[in-house]
Amino acid sequence: xxxxxxxxxxxxxxxxxxxxxxxxxxxxxxxxxxxxxxxxxxxxxxxxxxxxxxxxxxxxxxxxxxxxxxxxxxxxxxxxxxxxxxxxxxxxxxxxxxxxxxxxxxxxxxxxxxxxxxxxxxxxxxxxxxxxxxxxxxxxxxxxxxxxxxxxxxxxxxxx
Amino acid sequence: xxxxxxxxxxxxxxxxxxxxxxxxxxxxxxxxxxxxxxxxxxxxxxxxxxxxxxxxxxxxxxxxxxxxxxxxxxxxxxxxxxxxxxxxxxxxxxxxxxxxxxxxxxxxxxxxxxxxxxxxxxxxxxxxxxxxxxxxxxxxxxxxxxxxxxxxxxxxxxxxxxxxxxxxxxxxxxxxxxxxxxxxxxxxxxxxxxxxxxxxxxxxxxxxxxxxxxxxxxxxxxxxxxxxxxxxxxxxxxxxxxxxxxxxxxxxxxxxxxxxxxxxxxxxxxxxxxxxxxxxxxxxxxxxxxxxxxxxxxxxxxxxxxxxxxxxxxxxxxxxxxxxx
Numbered sequence: 292x293x294x295x296x297x298x299x300x301x302x303x304x305x306x307x308x309x310x311x312x313x314x315x316x317x318x319x320x321x322x323x324x325x326x327x328x329x330x331x332x333x334x335x336x337x338x339x340x341x342x343x344x345x346x347x348x349x350x351x352x353x354x355x356x357x358x359x360x361x362x363x364x365x366x367x368x369x370x371x372x373x374x375x376x377x378x379x380x381x382x383x384x385x386x387x388x389x390x391x392x393x394x395x396x397x398x399x400x401x402x403x404x405x406x407x408x409x410x411x412x413x414x415x416x417x418x419x420x421x422x423x424x425x426x427x428x429x430x431x432x433x434x435x436x437x438x439x440x441x442x443x444x445x446x447x448x449x450x451x
Numbered sequence: 452x453x454x455x456x457x458x459x460x461x462x463x464x465x466x467x468x469x470x471x472x473x474x475x476x477x478x479x480x481x482x483x484x485x486x487x488x489x490x491x492x493x494x495x496x497x498x499x500x501x502x503x504x505x506x507x508x509x510x511x512x513x514x515x516x517x518x519x520x521x522x523x524x525x526x527x528x529x530x531x532x533x534x535x536x537x538x539x540x541x542x543x544x545x546x547x548x549x550x551x552x553x554x555x556x557x558x559x560x561x562x563x564x565x566x567x568x569x570x571x572x573x574x575x576x577x578x579x580x581x582x583x584x585x586x587x588x589x590x591x592x593x594x595x596x597x598x599x600x601x602x603x604x605x606x607x608x609x610x611x612x613x614x615x616x617x618x619x620x621x622x623x624x625x626x627x628x629x630x631x632x633x634x635x636x637x638x639x640x641x642x643x644x645x646x647x648x649x650x651x652x653x654x655x656x657x658x659x660x661x662x663x664x665x666x667x668x669x670x671x672x673x674x675x676x677x678x679x680x681x682x683x684x685x686x687x688x689x690x691x692x693x694x695x696x697x698x699x700x701x702x703x704x705x706x707x708x709x710x711x712x713x714x715x716x717x718x719x720x721x722x723x724x725x726x727x728x729x730x731x732x733x734x735x736x737x738x739x740x741x742x743x744x745x746x747x748x749x750x751x752x753x754x755x756x757x758x759x760x761x762x763x764x765x766x767x768x769x770x771x772x773x774x775x776x
Contacts, residue, residue: 341726345767362739376733379744384729384754387557389772430772437600438609441526 299419301328302347303356303412306336308366309401310358316405324409325416328356335359336397337370341381344395351428354394354419356411361399371399393418394425456512456634459491459503459532460542463525464552464603465518469543470494472620473515476627483630487512491532500528503535511536513633517543517620519552519764520604524597533610538633540614544714546606547617547644548724549764553603554756556763556770560601605764615644619714619761622700646699648719651711654698657683666737672750673710684710685735690757695727712760723767725758 305311311332317324333339336359344355357378359371378397385395396415400407462470474495476483490511491498503511514536520526533539544550555563564581568574588594606612616629629645632638639645652658661683671688678684684691684705692713693705704711717724732751738744751757759766 341729342721342723342767345723345726349767372739373734375741376736376738376744376747377730379741380729380733380748380751380754381726383748383751384725384758387753387755387771388768389774390768425772427768427772431769434602434769437598437602438526441523441530 297424299327299353299416299424300351301354301356301412301415301419302352303328303330303358304333304336304339304343305330305358305400306338306360306366306370307332307334309360309364310336310398310408312402313358313400313404313408316402317408320405322405322409324412327416327419328412335365335367335370336374337365337367339374339377341377344381348390348394348425349427349431351426353422353425354396354415356415357395357397358400358408358411359397361401364401390425391422393422455486455488457490457506457510458487459511459514459536460489460494461491461514461516461528461532462494463516463518463529463546463606464521465543465545465550467494468620469517469545472543472618472623472626475623477623479623479627483627486634487630500531503531506535508534509537513538513540515540515542516606517546519545519549520600520606520609521552521555521602522597522599526600526609527597529606529610538613539606539610540616540629540633541606541612542616543621544617544619544716544761546612547615547765548716548762549603549605550619550761553605553763553770554760556603557755557774558771559774560599562774564599602770603764608764613641614639615716617644617646617697617714617716617761618700619712622703624701625699644697644716644719646697646715649698650718651693651696651698651700651702651715655683655693655702655705657681657705660686662686665735667732667735667747668737668743669747670732670736670750672752675750678708680708690732690751692728695721695724695731713758714761716762723765724762725755725766728758729754 305314314330336357339357347355359374362371365371382392382395398411489496491503514532516529516532516539520529541547545552568581569576569579582596584598585593585595618625665685667688669688670690673689679687689710691710693711695717696711696713697715697718699715717727721727736747738747763770
């Protein structure tokens with residue numbers, strides 16, 4: 292995809308009890324927001340393993356959004372605190388990898404906040420549009436080009 | 452020619468510790484030598500590449516390759532040994548996951564060369580020469596050096612690997628077990644790691660002092676704090692990788708009063724070691740607001756270096772993303 296018609300790709304993990312319900316509400320209320328987000332429903336924001344976030348980035352996401360219940364409101368009482376602790380440590384690590392802070396966002400959105408879903412998604416899409424594409428799969432291909440000279444075919448197996 | 456199984460050893464980007472570990476078998480190595488024919492072992496014996504090239508394909512029974520792949524020379528030998536060997540063993544953490552050398556994936560090739568050949572305080576290189584792949588020697592003859600790649604790669608990113616024996620370095624006991632297993636009739640499933648698939652905590656001598664519920668308020672650095680030699684290191688707030696690392700080493704580092712750094716690699720359920728480490732340390736700590744959480748992690752100075760100490764090549768992101776060539 293060329294730079295001009297590039298659109299930010301955002302993967303969103305929304306918790307079943309609050310943020311996903313809020314996204315539902317946004318839909319029923321006919322609110323319109325940026326179409327750049329692909330929502331994945333998880334039972335709790337605490338289910339979002341940092342591995343999921345890295346996997347999303349490594350496979351072409353430009354941003355990852357995680358939505359959970361407000362502190363104190365978690366359906367499983369502690370899940371969102373765990374998410375908060377995971378995400379702060381993960382952000383610290385992602386900086387070292389060269390992934391900007393704005394590419395990962397954690398938001399508390401209750402089931403009644405359909406409007407907030409709209410605002411957050413629109414804001415994040417704009418922030419990422421400013422940062423530009425992350426395009427990690429493309430980078431991996433560039434990195435591995437140096438191996439092509441000696442690549443002896445699939446029998447010897449290269450990283451796919 | 453004898454009919455004993457043929458074995459080869461080779462080292463790529465590594466410190467030499469893995470070779471040392473083989474020598475550490477001490478007298479037991481004589482037993483091994485009785486059972487096998489060593490056909491290639493540049494560190495210890497005088498064989499040349501052409502000797503290996505002269506062998507028929509698949510005539511080496513087992514090749515142990517340690518070290519990661521950083522140069523075209525290492526890549527070439529890996530291909531050669533794959534051609535000539537029936538079984539390839541990724542020996543040691545560098546061959547399995549990139550190891551310590553893979554931490555260089557946080558820097559560009561130029562940054563690495565510049566630091567080693569120009570900036571380093573012990574180097575006298577006023578003309579700022581950097582290694583070249585081709586150059587002309589004093590007799591006007593063109594000489595070649597292997598290419599230094601932009602990445603450190605694990606062995607299985609270049610050739611297919613039959614078994615993995617991680618460890619920095621694998622202990623003599625693990626090596627002896629592996630050799631016996633490979634010489635026996637019951638070979639494990641191809642592609643498996645020759646270690647138990649349970650966490651190190653299972654064989655940790657301090658297991659009983661690990662509380663069921665941990666809520667660490669501040670992670671500490673081992674260099675700045677006194678360590679209680681009896682109590683679980685996690686319970687003391689040190690970054691111990693035990694819960695996500697394989698067992699098999701008999702908790703050597705813990706017996707030496709040092710936290711586990713994860714050299715045996717993750718258990719089979721883990722995809723990305725560092726991300727799992729983030730998940731674990733975050734779950735084991737306390738703090739319900741950003742300020743408290745910030746304080747918990749204040750002493751975690753180098754998350755990538757700590758969590759991916761041996762695994763950066765095999766991480767999902769593979770290294771720093773913007774680092775030029």
